[in-house]
Amino acid sequence: MKSVMKFVASIALMGAMQLAVADVAPDVLVKSTADEVLAIVKKDKDIQAGDQKKIFALAEEKILPNFDFDRVSRMVLGKNWSRASKEQQDAFQKEFRSLMLRTYATALGKYRNQTINYKPLRAEPSDKEVTVKTEIVQPGGQPIAVDYSLEKTGEAWKVYDIVIEGVSLVTNYRGQFSNEIRQSGMDGLIQKLADKNAGSAK
Numbered sequence: 001m002k003s004v005m006k007f008v009a010s011i012a013l014m015g016a017m018q019l020a021v022a023d024v025a026p027d028v029l030v031k032s033t034a035d036e037v038l039a040i041v042k043k044d045k046d047i048q049a050g051d052q053k054k055i056f057a058l059a060e061e062k063i064l065p066n067f068d069f070d071r072v073s074r075m076v077l078g079k080n081w082s083r084a085s086k087e088q089q090d091a092f093q094k095e096f097r098s099l100m101l102r103t104y105a106t107a108l109g110k111y112r113n114q115t116i117n118y119k120p121l122r123a124e125p126s127d128k129e130v131t132v133k134t135e136i137v138q139p140g141g142q143p144i145a146v147d148y149s150l151e152k153t154g155e156a157w158k159v160y161d162i163v164i165e166g167v168s169l170v171t172n173y174r175g176q177f178s179n180e181i182r183q184s185g186m187d188g189l190i191q192k193l194a195d196k197n198a199g200s201a202k
Contacts, residue, residue, distance in 0.1 A: 095193035
């Protein structure tokens with residue numbers, strides 16, 4: 001998967017993760033909140049200039065609160081989740097959350113002039129899980145299909161996966177983490193994530 005696909009898809013994902021409202025359809029939620037986040041980026045010269053403090057603050061406020069880290073953590077670790085101790089699970093979630101923060105903060109910092117087209121939502125009012133289909137349009141490039149998987153948890157819709165051109169980010173992480181666990185164990189994976197997160201903070 002090309003890096004440009006990852007970062008423009010991450011930009012679109014900002015909208016899907018903004019504060020969820022119970023009676024708002026998930027596709028409406030994605031569009032309205034994506035528009036809000038991208039409008040902030042477009043207007044903030046500091047963010048466009050690479051102000052890390054502002055970029056991370058925006059990602060922390062607008063993205064992470066509505067990402068279902070518990071479900072995603074279980075999905076990306078697969079059978080390794082149940083094999084891990086409670087301490088390992090907690091440590092992994094902490095580092096994985098930091099990884100996600102870095103990923104979306106980086107995407108925000110690279111945003112330029114991408115736009116998002118939204119496809120009609122095909123879902124029933126009673127559905128607890130839906131897929132919101134969008135298309136990222138970038139100047140001089142081919143459109144990129146991006147699908148968001150959301151679930152309704154209590155009164156809120158939360159994102160638990162994103163599929164770019166048919167490739168699931170959860171599946172990609174699962175493969176990477178599984179390989180690392182086979183080579184270095186669960187503690188090795190956690191340490192590797194911690195080292196990467198610490199390095200990016202310098």
